[in-house]
Amino acid sequence: MSDYQYLDVKLKLRDPESGTLNQVFLYGCIYKSLESIFGEIGGQTDLELLKLSADHRRFLVRIPADFLERVRIAIALIGQYQGVPCHFQVLETSATPLDLE
Amino acid sequence: MVRIKNRYIAVQIVPYTPTNTLRINDHTLSKCLLQNVEKYHGVYGLGLIENGFRVKYCNDRTKTAIIRCLHRGQKFISSVLPLITLIGDVRAKFRTLYIGATIIQCNKFIIKHQKQFLDKAMGQMASAKERQDLFKRVMEFDMDR
Secondary structure, three states, rough: OOOOEEEEEEEEEEOOOOOOOOOHHHHHHHHHHHHHHHHHOOOOOOOOOEEEOOOOEEEEEEEEEHHHHHHHHHHHHHEEEOOOEEEEEEEEEEOOOOOOO | OOOOOOEEEEEEEEEOOOOOOOOOOOHHHHHHHHHHHHHHHHHHHHHHHHOOEEEEEOOOOOEEEEEOOOOOOOHHHHHHHHOOOEEOOOOEEEEEEEEEHHHHHHHHHHHHHHHHHHHHHHHOOOOHHHHHHHHHHHOOOOOOO
């Protein structure tokens, strides 16, 4: 059993044309949500962005298995990305590495 | 019928610079605690402890307080207490003295703790006059403020 969980996430923006998708903004968005919901103690985890497809607005993240619940909560509750209303849809969760097809 | 389990945390407030009174009331204490829980455990932690949270007793002369919280939210408060360095606008820290399930047990502990402290202070006094002075000061202690 692997200690990590892999998430395949899709970003859905209200206005698909606006906003640039890059690693830094995504990290910031997820960490900000984690910290506001679980605080400085509860929201600390090593999140790793493995792949990013800006065209399809999809990305793969690797997180420790213990933090799956918290990260999913934090991702589900994100309402804005770069000031644009949005939501994140988790397409797949797996204990084995995933790939963007 | 479900019984609601509470936990009562007896804390001592240790100011950075020794003062007689801290000018802290239960409102400022609860505000400070809730703010710090939100900082360290986020809105999730705050939501968990907010229900049932109350500062039951706060004495700024003896610098002790009793905080009531629900049993399930106790670890969120007790983990935050050592991290607090500023209460209201006073530089101070918390010392957790006792965690009990009833307020009576907490009260008993505080009385015992104060008695021990007095005994120790009495023992350290060199002369009989100093001892008498301390005894007088304790007797004049106005609990009603």
